[in-house]
Amino acid sequence: MSYPTWPGSLPQCPLAATNNEKPEDNTISTKIPAGEDKIRKRYTGVSTMFNVGFYFTSAEIDTFDSFYNNTLGGTLRFHWAHPRTQQPSLCRIRSVREVGAKDGEYFPVKFTLEVLLS
Numbered sequence: 001m002s003y004p005t006w007p008g009s010l011p012q013c014p015l016a017a018t019n020n021e022k023p024e025d026n027t028i029s030t031k032i033p034a035g036e037d038k039i040r041k042r043y044t045g046v047s048t049m050f051n052v053g054f055y056f057t058s059a060e061i062d063t064f065d066s067f068y069n070n071t072l073g074g075t076l077r078f079h080w081a082h083p084r085t086q087q088p089s090l091c092r093i094r095s096v097r098e099v100g101a102k103d104g105e106y107f108p109v110k111f112t113l114e115v116l117l118s
Helices: 058-071
Strands: 020-023 027-030 038-041 048-056 078-081 088-093 107-116
Touching: 048 058, 058 107
Parallel strands: none
Antiparallel strands: 020 048, 027 038, 048 107, 078 088, 088 107
16 A cells, blocks of 8 residues: 655654654563463564654644645554654654644644554
């Protein structure tokens, strides 16, 4: 399947101060009647969640909203550079964007990004 790409007219790298990386927990624990719990892997691999932030102009917010609502339909995957490694990755937006108060000509915008296994 062919996936869309993050719009070239939007900033390509999230702000470093807002970029928090958290891999999905990949373990499951089973209680054992006697002795320590058994812990094993749940999956062969896991996706990674990022809380990302940008400064967008009003026009860039409109571009982002159009990409999210019209191109992705709020659910589709898309190609983008991994926020930390900058390697090509398959991603999905996992939360609706939040827009803060205007700072000059820019608005702080944040959302949760899921980097999927390739």
